[in-house]
Amino acid sequence: MSRVLTVQAPAGRRQFGSDNYAGICPEAWSALKKANEGHARGYGDDEWTAQAADLLRELFETKCEVFFVFNGTAANSLALASMCQSYHSILCHENAHVENDECGAPEFFSNGTKVLLLSGENGKITPGAIERTVLKRTDIHYPKPRVVSVTQATELGTVYSVIELKAIWGMCKRFGLRLHMDGARFANAVASLGCAPREITWEAGLDVLSLGGTKNGTAVGDAVIFFNRELASEFDYRCKQAGQLASKMRFLSAPWVGMLQDGAWLRHARHANAMAAYLENAIRKLPEVRIMFPRQANAVFVELPPPVIHGLWDRGWMFYNFIGEGGCRLMCAWDTIEEDVDAFVGDLRSLVLQTKD
Numbered sequence: 001m002s003r004v005l006t007v008q009a010p011a012g013r014r015q016f017g018s019d020n021y022a023g024i025c026p027e028a029w030s031a032l033k034k035a036n037e038g039h040a041r042g043y044g045d046d047e048w049t050a051q052a053a054d055l056l057r058e059l060f061e062t063k064c065e066v067f068f069v070f071n072g073t074a075a076n077s078l079a080l081a082s083m084c085q086s087y088h089s090i091l092c093h094e095n096a097h098v099e100n101d102e103c104g105a106p107e108f109f110s111n112g113t114k115v116l117l118l119s120g121e122n123g124k125i126t127p128g129a130i131e132r133t134v135l136k137r138t139d140i141h142y143p144k145p146r147v148v149s150v151t152q153a154t155e156l157g158t159v160y161s162v163i164e165l166k167a168i169w170g171m172c173k174r175f176g177l178r179l180h181m182d183g184a185r186f187a188n189a190v191a192s193l194g195c196a197p198r199e200i201t202w203e204a205g206l207d208v209l210s211l212g213g214t215k216n217g218t219a220v221g222d223a224v225i226f227f228n229r230e231l232a233s234e235f236d237y238r239c240k241q242a243g244q245l246a247s248k249m250r251f252l253s254a255p256w257v258g259m260l261q262d263g264a265w266l267r268h269a270r271h272a273n274a275m276a277a278y279l280e281n282a283i284r285k286l287p288e289v290r291i292m293f294p295r296q297a298n299a300v301f302v303e304l305p306p307p308v309i310h311g312l313w314d315r316g317w318m319f320y321n322f323i324g325e326g327g328c329r330l331m332c333a334w335d336t337i338e339e340d341v342d343a344f345v346g347d348l349r350s351l352v353l354q355t356k357d
């Protein structure tokens with residue numbers, strides 16, 4: 001987090017740094033509180049964990065294997081490790097979290113599986129890029145492509161449509177590749193598309209989903225969901241060996257019950273997306289700024305003159321300017337309100353007008 005410059009931000013101010021700057025949402029908090037009453041068995045052998053897994057099976061409308069781990073890096077890297085051998089390769093976008101933000105964990109946990117990078121507009125990979133990467137070499141000296149990993153919503157705040165995912169799946173089938181999804185912001189993607197979760201997962205050929213809870217409103221604990229249930233074989237051992245089997249598992253799983261049982265997960269994601277739309281709208285009215293990618297989820301990427309960026313930081317606003325392709329990333333969370341956006345845009349407007357003079 002050291003690359004976010006901050007100068008004395010007003011304590012507790014809601015920021016646009018990341019959706020993980022936000023606290024725990026009320027639904028997750030109250031489930032945690034309930035889970036704290038009395039005793040329950042450890043290591044996931046408890047009622048909360050069973051209920052959370054059942055609610056996820058209901059949500060996805062299919063039988064699937066569900067595991068809870070501490071964070072997204074663990075979810076991604078252990079899921080990917082379960083999908084390939086060490087001599088295989090994983091194909092993902094060059095901006096993918098798997099490549100840039102996991103400190104080599106996918107390679108580490110898969111004992112050296114190589115990550116191959118694909119470029120593509122707006123943070124998305126295409127069937128054509130998969131084809132080129134697979135066909136580039138087919139000899140024994142090349143790390144054999146085995147898995148495609150897509151991020152939904154993407155690192156650049158865009159969303160794959162059902163049609164785009166199915167086209168990727170088509171290419172996967174052609175080359176015998178498995179399909180993984182980094183769903184750190186899966187909820188925002190579902191809210192954006194207005195689709196059923198099944199339509200962008202197993203109905204689009206997905207084998208394994210890393211489903212994020214943290215950015216949606218929980219404190220900790222992401223889910224790994226195997227639609228291809230054979231791949232889940234011995235995944236429990238993989239989790240344990242990696243230090244990802246929570247002793248008091250109910251505190252990872254209970255918040256999921258709180259999020260899922262009354263639809264809070266989707267409500268919060270819709271709200272975060274709506275705040276980003278409101279922010280985008282306000283920014284588009286300003287001179288000297290450029291929206292960089294189509295805003296389809298809860299992030300707005302904007303190119304700002306450097307003095308404006310520093311001016312905002314000086315006024316205590318926190319946001320990253322190195323994520324994705326170097327613009328400023330403004331991220332809305334479940335608890336962002338219009339007044340936060342108004343205050344930020346007010347400062348942005350005055351700085352833009354100042355630097356124009």
Ligand SMILES: *Cc1c(COP(=O)(O)O)cnc(C)c1O
Pocket residue numbers: 071072073074097098151154155182184185214215
């Ligand atoms: C936040 C995030 C993750 C998970 O990161 P952790 O810090 O390990 O929980 C995974 N993928 C993407 C795209 C993310 O933004």
